[in-house]
Amino acid sequence: MRKHLPVAVTGLGCLCAAGADLAECMASLFAGKRQPKAPTLFTTGHAVAYPVFEAPLAEPEQAGLLRTSRLALVAAAEALADSGWSPEALRGKRVGVCIGTTIGGTTSDEGFCRALRAGVHPDLAPMKRILGSNPARSLAREFGFTGPSQTIVNACSSGTDAVGIGASWIRAGFCDLVLAGGADELGRVTYNGFTSLMITDESPVKPFDKNRKGLNLGEGAGMLVLESEMLRGRRNKAARGFVLGYGSACDAHHLTAPHPEGLGLKRALAEALQCSGLTPDAIAFVNAHGTGTPDNDRVESRVLSDVLPMVPFLSTKGYTGHTLGAAGAIEAVFTLACLEQRRIPANVGFSEPDPELPATPVREITVVQGAAALSESLAFGGNNAVLALGRGES
Amino acid sequence: MTTKDKLKHILIEELNLEDITAEDIGDEEPLFGEGLGLDSLDAVELVVLVQRHFGIEIKDMEEGRAALQSIATLAAFIDGRRTA
Amino acid sequence: MNLDIAISGIGVVGGFGCGREALARALRAGRTPVGKASFMTPEGPAQLPAYLADTAPLERFVAKRELRRIDHFSRMAMLGGFLALEDAGMLEADRSRLGVVIATGYGASRTTFSFLDSIFDGGDALASPTHFSSSVHNAAAAHSSILLKATGPSLTVSQFEMSVPSALLAACLWLEEERVDAVLFGGVDECGELLHYCWQRFFPTATAETIRPLDFERQSAVAGEGAAFMLLTRSAGAVAPLGRIRQVLQGNAEGGVPALPGDAVLFLGADGHRECGAAYRGLPENALLATYAPLYGSLPVGPAFDLAVAALSCRENQLFPAPSGGSRGIGLQPEALAGRSICCLKFGTDGDFGLIRVEK
Numbered sequence: 029m030r031k032h033l034p035v036a037v038t039g040l041g042c043l044c045a046a047g048a049d050l051a052e053c054m055a056s057l058f059a060g061k062r063q064p065k066a067p068t069l070f071t072t073g074h075a076v077a078y079p080v081f082e083a084p085l086a087e088p089e090q091a092g093l094l095r096t097s098r099l100a101l102v103a104a105a106e107a108l109a110d111s112g113w114s115p116e117a118l119r120g121k122r123v124g125v126c127i128g129t130t131i132g133g134t135t136s137d138e139g140f141c142r143a144l145r146a147g148v149h150p151d152l153a154p155m156k157r158i159l160g161s162n163p164a165r166s167l168a169r170e171f172g173f174t175g176p177s178q179t180i181v182n183a184c185s186s187g188t189d190a191v192g193i194g195a196s197w198i199r200a201g202f203c204d205l206v207l208a209g210g211a212d213e214l215g216r217v218t219y220n221g222f223t224s225l226m227i228t229d230e231s232p233v234k235p236f237d238k239n240r241k242g243l244n245l246g247e248g249a250g251m252l253v254l255e256s257e258m259l260r261g262r263r264n265k266a267a268r269g270f271v272l273g274y275g276s277a278c279d280a281h282h283l284t285a286p287h288p289e290g291l292g293l294k295r296a297l298a299e300a301l302q303c304s305g306l307t308p309d310a311i312a313f314v315n316a317h318g319t320g321t322p323d324n325d326r327v328e329s330r331v332l333s334d335v336l337p338m339v340p341f342l343s344t345k346g347y348t349g350h351t352l353g354a355a356g357a358i359e360a361v362f363t364l365a366c367l368e369q370r371r372i373p374a375n376v377g378f379s380e381p382d383p384e385l386p387a388t389p390v391r392e393i394t395v396v397q398g399a400a401a402l403s404e405s406l407a408f409g410g411n412n413a414v415l416a417l418g419r420g421e422s
Numbered sequence: 423m424t425t426k427d428k429l430k431h432i433l434i435e436e437l438n439l440e441d442i443t444a445e446d447i448g449d450e451e452p453l454f455g456e457g458l459g460l461d462s463l464d465a466v467e468l469v470v471l472v473q474r475h476f477g478i479e480i481k482d483m484e485e486g487r488a489a490l491q492s493i494a495t496l497a498a499f500i501d502g503r504r505t506a
Numbered sequence: 507m508n509l510d511i512a513i514s515g516i517g518v519v520g521g522f523g524c525g526r527e528a529l530a531r532a533l534r535a536g537r538t539p540v541g542k543a544s545f546m547t548p549e550g551p552a553q554l555p556a557y558l559a560d561t562a563p564l565e566r567f568v569a570k571r572e573l574r575r576i577d578h579f580s581r582m583a584m585l586g587g588f589l590a591l592e593d594a595g596m597l598e599a600d601r602s603r604l605g606v607v608i609a610t611g612y613g614a615s616r617t618t619f620s621f622l623d624s625i626f627d628g629g630d631a632l633a634s635p636t637h638f639s640s641s642v643h644n645a646a647a648a649h650s651s652i653l654l655k656a657t658g659p660s661l662t663v664s665q666f667e668m669s670v671p672s673a674l675l676a677a678c679l680w681l682e683e684e685r686v687d688a689v690l691f692g693g694v695d696e697c698g699e700l701l702h703y704c705w706q707r708f709f710p711t712a713t714a715e716t717i718r719p720l721d722f723e724r725q726s727a728v729a730g731e732g733a734a735f736m737l738l739t740r741s742a743g744a745v746a747p748l749g750r751i752r753q754v755l756q757g758n759a760e761g762g763v764p765a766l767p768g769d770a771v772l773f774l775g776a777d778g779h780r781e782c783g784a785a786y787r788g789l790p791e792n793a794l795l796a797t798y799a800p801l802y803g804s805l806p807v808g809p810a811f812d813l814a815v816a817a818l819s820c821r822e823n824q825l826f827p828a829p830s831g832g833s834r835g836i837g838l839q840p841e842a843l844a845g846r847s848i849c850c851l852k853f854g855t856d857g858d859f860g861l862i863r864v865e866k
Contacts, residue, residue, distance in 0.1 A: 030684055073630035124757075131643055131664070136618040138625075144703060145626050147548045155704055162666055169856065174758040177858075178672045181613070181643035181664045189661065196679050220630050221621070221638035226466050226483055241482075278606070278651040278660040283575075284639045285462050292657065299685070408639060409648030411660055438574035463575070466635040470624075474632050 032274075032303045034418060035195040036267035038255045039111025041103040041209075042361045044248025044354070045081030046347045049106050053347075054365050057373040058393060062347050064232045064244050070216045078228045080214055081246030081349030094161035095247075096129055099354070100211035103249035104167050107207065111253035112265060115171040121259070124175035124203040126194035127164040128186025128210035129353035136217055163211055175203045181353070184317075185276070185407035186210055187250060188356025188415055192274025194254050204259045209251035210357030218352065219245060225284065227321045233350075235318035235343035235375060236325045236389045238382035243319040246349020250357035252364075269364035270418035272400060273304025279410030286323055286406055290331035293404065296412040297335050300402060304416035311339050312398030313372050315363045317406045318343020318389070319350050320377065324406055326384060333387035340396065342389045346376035356405040360415050363403040367419040371395050425497040428475070433493075436471050437464055449494040457492070465490055472496070478503045509678050509753060512746035513817045513864075514688070514739045515594025517586040520732025520802045520811065521557025525589055529811075530818055532801045533826035540715060540728060540803075545702040554702050555715050557730035557803030561585050567592075568653055575636055576649050579614035583646035583694040584653060586733030590690060591654070594737040605658040605686035606647050607677040609669035609693040611806020613643040616698035646694060658686045667775070667782065667852055669693060670809035671756040671860025678754055681740050692735030693807025705729055717804060719776040719797035719830050722787050727778035730803015734810035736817065746866075749820030752847065753863035760857050763788045767847060767863060771796065771825060773812045775852030775860075777804035785853035794846075796828035812850040813862055819843060820866040 040050055045063065047053035056062070064079035085099060093101075108115070137158060143150035160166075164177040176197065180186045187210025194208030222228050222245060229241040254271065277295035279287040286293070301308070314336060316328050320343075332341055344362050351358055366372045375389035382388075399419040406412050423431075430444040437460070451457045454465065468490060469480045478500055480486045489499035518525065521541060522532035532538045543556035561581040564573065567588040573581065587606075591597050621637035639645070644662040651660050659680065663673035670693045677689040714726035741750050755764060763785075766772070776786050777799035789795070802811040819825055824840050843866060850862040 032683075075631070122757075131613065136615075136622060136641070138622055141619060141622045141700065142626055144548075144700070145623070149548050149707070152704075152707055155708075159666070162664075164665060165668075165858070168758060174760060176672060176675055176756040177665065177668065177758075178663055178675070179665050181610075181662045182647075182660070183642050183644050193661075193676055193679075196683065197675075200679055200682065202675070216630075217622070220625055220633040221635070221641075223630070224466065224470060224633040224635040224638055225463075226469065226486075226635075276659040276661075278648075278657055280651040280655050280657045282461065282652070283463060283645065283648055295657065407644070408642050409644040409660065410651060411644065411648075439571075440574065441571050459571075463636060463639060470628075470632055470634060474628055479631075 031305050033199055034270040034272050035198045036255050036260050037252050037269040037271060037364060038260060038265050038267060039107040039253030040268060040361045040364060041106030041110060041251040042358055043099055043103045044083050044348045044351060044358055045246055048084045048086060050361060050365060057344065057347050060374055060376055062376055064349060069214055072216060072219060074223060076230045078223060078230055079232060079244050081244060082214060083248045092157060092160055093166060094157055095213035096211050097161045097163050097166040099213060099247065099249040100127060100163050100167055101170055103209060103251040104207055107251035107253050118205065119172060121204045122175045123173040124197050124206045125164045125168045125173055125177040126190045126206055126208045127167065128180045128182065128190035128357060129163050129212050130183060130186065131181060138216060167207060182411050183407040183409055184352050185356055185405035185411040185413040186353035187358065188360065188403065188405040188413035189276060191252055191271060191357060191360050191415055192413065195271040195274060198254050198256050204256045206254040207251060208254055209249060210354040211249035212247055212351055212353040214245055214247040229320060232377060233320040233346055234377040235320045235346055236329060236385060237378045238380040240320045240322060240325060242321050243350040246351040248348060248351045248354050248358055250354055250361040252360065266421040268420040269367060271415060272306065272418045273300045273416035275299025276411065276413040281410050284408055286327045288327065290327040292410055292412040293331045293406060294335060296414045300414040300416045306400055306416055308336050308339065310398060310400050311336060312396040312401045314339055314341035314401065315359045315403040316341045316343045317404055318345055320345060329385035329387045340390050340394055342372055342375040356413065359403045360417060363401050363417050367401055367417065425500050426493050429493050429497055432471055432475055447493060450492050452492055453490055472500065476500050509751055510741040511678050511681055511751040512739050512741035512744065513736050513748040515590045515596065515737040516748060516814050516817055517589025517593060517735040518814050519559045519561065519582055519585050521559065521730055522801055524563045526593055529814060533815065533818065536827050536829045538801045543697055543702050545699040547703060554705060555728050556697050557728065558697060559732040572653060575640065577614055577617045577640050579617065579694065579696045580646040580649040582696065582733040583608060583692060584650050586692050586694065586735035587650050587654065587690050590735040590737045596737060601654055601656045603658050603687040604656040605680050605689040606651050606656050606660045607673050607689055607691045608647045608662045609673035609807050609810065610643065610662065610664050611666050611669050611695050613664060614641050614645055615700060616696060617641045619698065619700050667806050667854035668756060668858050668860050670807050671754055671852065671862055674862060675754050675756060677738055678751060681738060689738045690735060691738050692733055693810030694733040695731055695805040695807045697729050697731040701729060714778065717778040717800045719774065719778055719799050722783035723780065725780040727804035730805045732802060734814045736814065747821050748817040749864045749866055751862060752865050755861040758857045759859050764859055764861055766849060770847045770849040770863065773798065773816055773848055773850045775809050775812060775850065777808050779804060781855060782853050796825065797830050800829040809850050809852045809860060809862065816848040816850055816864040819848060820864065823866065
């Protein structure tokens with residue numbers, strides 16, 4: 029395995045229940061604010077209204093695009109503006125788009141299928157919308173980017189994988205600039221799916237707490253502008269942060285359950301540390317996956333206490349809900365913003381330690397030392413992905 | 423058909439246990455792990471199957487864990503709810 | 507970036523049959539018999555021609571019990587994967603540093619439909635968790651990793667027609683960066699009721715039984731399903747009988763044609779879809795080109811099959827006759843590869859393109 033050169037991050041953008049942009053999100057996180065509530069985007073037939081974290085999508089309805097792509101567009105526009113690039117100025121440059129989501133192109137429009145099932149010819153509009161809404165393609169089209177585009181569908185680690193793979197495009201010289209991130213919308217299909225798996229909490233999510241019952245779903249998008257040293261050097265742009273390393277590994281154990289010893293997560297952590305040249309004592313904090321499901325949090329706590337004892341960690345899902353394919357990207361953005369602010373928020377929802385968990389998250393706003401941090405994701409299919417991120421130059 | 427027999431057929435049919443027959447499943451045999459070899463995903467599927475075929479809801483996995491030990495415990499749970 | 511990635515094994519399943527030999531036979535014969543797919547419409551049962559894949563041979567590799575929760579989509583992918591490993595002589599090898607990269611245009615669409623069905627039948631409370639977890643797009647990669655005990659990185663890419671070149675980019679970079687020792691790479695897409703119904707709605711006047719890929723003006727696509735997998739390794743100068751991947755380019759040509767290597771034979775991903783066909787008309791008049799979609803059907807991951815054909819062409823050091831004939835370019839007879847490289851070129855909508863260059 030080769031040691032990676034750091035890849036500069038010159039722009040950040042984020043949209044989720046915690047806020048309409050990154051500044052608003054960080055303010056909510058450090059104020060300890062969260063507002064999970066019963067879904068308003070759709071209705072369900074469940075006896076219990078499992079709370080969700082809906083994102084404030086102020087953009088007017090772009091009828092031709094799925095909500096996932098519209099969320100992605102908002103966060104991407106913020107990240108690009110933050111980087112100081114306009115789409116016009118990037119014309120002719122090799123700009124790629126690498127986006128994580130849970131589905132890149134699906135035929136699962138519920139209304140369409142329900143009508144068909146009932147023996148009615150449904151309107152084709154929803155299918156056309158799906159075919160025109162591939163997230164990476166939608167962003168490339170909107171901004172006129174002509175480099176590679178990739179929509180990663182690695183379930184809940186997609187956002188983390190997209191940032192790691194986007195960074196490799198810069199290192200390999202494929203691209204001058206990469207828009208990397210993740211986006212996912214809330215919908216009935218995923219809501220019913222997670223409910224059927226009996227891993228949703230009917231009260232606000234409690235990551236790593238003794239009484240955790242499961243996750244709350246969320247939605248949103250997180251975007252990073254990754255920029256080559258050549259391009260950055262030409263305009264003397266300070267980096268807001270760095271992607272230092274990326275590791276990923278499959279448990280090869282079970283479709284929905286993590287490996288009980290977290291073997292895949294351990295390998296992903298080892299790779300992220302090794303390729304970034306970091307040792308555990310250089311890690312300021314870990315932004316954990318921390319979904320609030322009994323299994324996930326147990327495995328993660330065990331692995332963290334094993335591999336990174338004494339390193340403070342937290343889950344930000346108490347503020348955002350589990351935004352699935354967007355989660356890894358949103359959390360990478362938060363991680364970089366926390367490194368910038370040299371502090372991390374409290375792990376909201378955690379109050380009672382679980383004797384089964386050897387490590388517990390931070391309960392209050394914590395000042396952190398060190399210039400590097402990790403953000404980790406675990407996913408269905410046994411995927412584990414970890415980003416090593418570094419503080420910027422400002 | 424008794425609840426136990428019905429359950430065995432549902433198990434084979436819905437969980438695609440094509441390689442065994444109802445006679446192969448012992449009433450007391452553990453459904454998970456070493457016994458029948460089912461796993462956590464089968465457990466939540468069984469919760470849905472019990473509701474679909476018997477109209478009986480298993481609220482959460484705390485309730486589920488006790489009921490889903492074996493065919494015998496699950497049948498007792500279902501029959502108990504029906505007469506209650 | 508110049509790559510040097512060896513194709514060490516091929517595993518294919520589709521309308522032409524199962525395995526490398528079945529594909530080679532179809533190439534020699536120049537045809538694949540087209541089957542019929544049945545589906546429901548509001549007017550009653552209907553049929554469309556389609557290239558359908560049979561996954562029964564998977565039982566040679568996996569016990570039936572282990573397949574009980576695995577749907578047709580994942581079975582095609584796993585069969586492709588096992589065959590590629592077997593072809594590479596790696597069936598027994600240690601797979602702790604094997605990565606898995608899968609490209610799919612539509613994912614497990616049948617299972618997605620089944621999951622919705624469980625909601626239509628019983629309401630939200632009776633949604634099936636098994637169908638839900640198998641409908642996630644990375645289910646095929648997950649099942650493959652579990653049964654193969656492949657504990658390296660795993661990636662699923664879904665980029666419609668660009669899925670294969672885009673995913674291949676990642677597979678090659680993993681090898682170049684030495685993250686893994688080998689990558690099981692493949693494309694998979696499936697047919698199903700919903701696809702056929704939509705097909706009929708989108709192309710109501712298209713009644714083609716035969717794909718005419720070079721007839722760019724005409725909608726002649728015939729739905730196909732299947733999986734085309736290969737085992738990729740770092741070439742390191744070693745002999746690569748199935749060829750080496752030297753370049754992967756993917757992006758948007760803004761209505762134009764990307765720069766093409768001068769002496770290359772082009773394997774066009776044209777598969778009878780008029781909307782994508784227009785882009786191929788911009789190719790140079792004298793380009794030497796072939797299309798093989800009439801052997802495997804029209805499906806988003808078609809370029810994975812073209813890549814398999816390119817690997818077979820390297821292996822036999824010849825170009826197979828193009829089943830769609832030689833209006834321009836390659837004729838009806840096989841001809842020697844004669845040191846030329848092969849470029850698999852696929853156009854999507856709006857100028858998207860993917861290019862994979864393979865050399866013997």
